[in-house]
Amino acid sequence: MADVSPQPSRSRDLDKLLLRPGNLVGPRFEPGPEMRDDLQTYARVLVVGAGGLGCELLKDLALTGFRNLEVIDMDRIEVTNLNRQFLFRLEDVGKPKAEVAAKRVMERISGVNIVPHFCRIEDKDISFYNDFNIIALGLDSIEARSYINSVACSFLEYDSDDNPREETIKPMVDGGTEGFKGHARVILPGITPCFECTIWLFPPQVKFPLCTLAETPRTAAHCIEYAHLIKWNEVHGATAFDPDNPEHMKWVYDEALKRAELFGIPGVTYSLTQGVVKNIIPAIASTNAIISAACALETLKIATECSKTLSNYLTYNGTQGVHTKVTEFERDKECLVCGPGVLIEVEPSVTLQKVISQLLTSEPLR
Ligand SMILES: [Zn+2]
Numbered sequence: 001m002a003d004v005s006p007q008p009s010r011s012r013d014l015d016k017l018l019l020r021p022g023n024l025v026g027p028r029f030e031p032g033p034e035m036r037d038d039l040q041t042y043a044r045v046l047v048v049g050a051g052g053l054g055c056e057l058l059k060d061l062a063l064t065g066f067r068n069l070e071v072i073d074m075d076r077i078e079v080t081n082l083n084r085q086f087l088f089r090l091e092d093v094g095k096p097k098a099e100v101a102a103k104r105v106m107e108r109i110s111g112v113n114i115v116p117h118f119c120r121i122e123d124k125d126i127s128f129y130n131d132f133n134i135i136a137l138g139l140d141s142i143e144a145r146s147y148i149n150s151v152a153c154s155f156l157e158y159d160s161d162d163n164p165r166e167e168t169i170k171p172m173v174d175g176g177t178e179g180f181k182g183h184a185r186v187i188l189p190g191i192t193p194c195f196e197c198t199i200w201l202f203p204p205q206v207k208f209p210l211c212t213l214a215e216t217p218r219t220a221a222h223c224i225e226y227a228h229l230i231k232w233n234e235v236h237g238a239t240a241f242d243p244d245n246p247e248h249m250k251w252v253y254d255e256a257l258k259r260a261e262l263f264g265i266p267g268v269t270y271s272l273t274q275g276v277v278k279n280i281i282p283a284i285a286s287t288n289a290i291i292s293a294a295c296a297l298e299t300l301k302i303a304t305e306c307s308k309t310l311s312n313y314l315t316y317n318g319t320q321g322v323h324t325k326v327t328e329f330e331r332d333k334e335c336l337v338c339g340p341g342v343l344i345e346v347e348p349s350v351t352l353q354k355v356i357s358q359l360l361t362s363e364p365l366r
Helices: 012-018 033-042 052-064 097-108 126-130 142-154 210-215 220-236 246-263 270-277 285-304 352-361
Strands: 044-048 068-072 113-117 134-138 172-178 181-187 313-317 323-327
Touching (some): 012 033, 033 285, 044 052, 052 097, 052 134, 052 172, 052 285, 068 097, 126 142, 134 142, 134 285, 142 172, 220 246, 220 270, 246 270, 285 313
Parallel strands (some): 044 068, 044 134, 068 113, 134 172
Antiparallel strands (some): 172 181, 181 313
16 A cells, blocks of 8 residues: 655654754764764663663664663562553463563564573673663662662773762663653762762651551551551550461451541541551652653763753652652762772781771871
């Protein structure tokens, strides 16, 4: 069948960014088709995580023109993933997320090559991570972010004036979502704060004071935590509460309901009980889509310098209306992960004890 109207080029929107000059471009940006070709040929991006955010990131990066992608994830697909991890189907349950996600995106977007890695992030050599120009993080754990951050920062070298050597900077783009809230940030080790510089951004889990639970409950969550933390021990003593045991969960739910009725508090349900006890926050597909879009755009900006990157932390909140804000956080000068450190030179014959005392007192070694 003959084409009635010519199909618009898939790179039509990308071309507007890459083929035209601009006022916000970086010093290495040279508009033209070569820029687009280079992006496709040379830019290598690793996506860490193939869950809710990872699926979005892979699709967005592939549609943005990146053709050399790899994805790493240790999880297998579960039924409960299917409402938002849109690359997976019912028949994929039990299969590795990374492998199915890579296959699906390659089926739909011609020209892109995605190499999946079904393993733990710690299983890869450090050199594996050094092969990528940019690392995009779609993770839900602080520990995993911390690990990748420490790996990326380990490539960083400083010159004798404690300025970072540009060629050793491994850029990261980090996305995170929790319910209707999310963030996207750009981490350029040595230039912008690393994950560890701003670790305080992740507050400890919300805990209720025991006295509130025991005496003045005001919310459904208070009633649930009373049943979970206080009543369970009173009644069951030595038997530890197992959140994966449905009988245990039902018992806590029943007790929470009794307590809620006593204090006239509405809202205790079985699923809320599960959510509070297991600290589950429901994942929202649209939050993942919005945060991933921001991350993919930042990845494009880092790769091409077609515009200045986010400086340096975007928060999104869709709880009531839509609220976004960009905050420029500062590096922690004392950060042990991304800082230049202090150079100490010692004789090969010096004992460990002397090195330790040198570190503690900063007295010269003899
Ligand atoms: Zn740092």
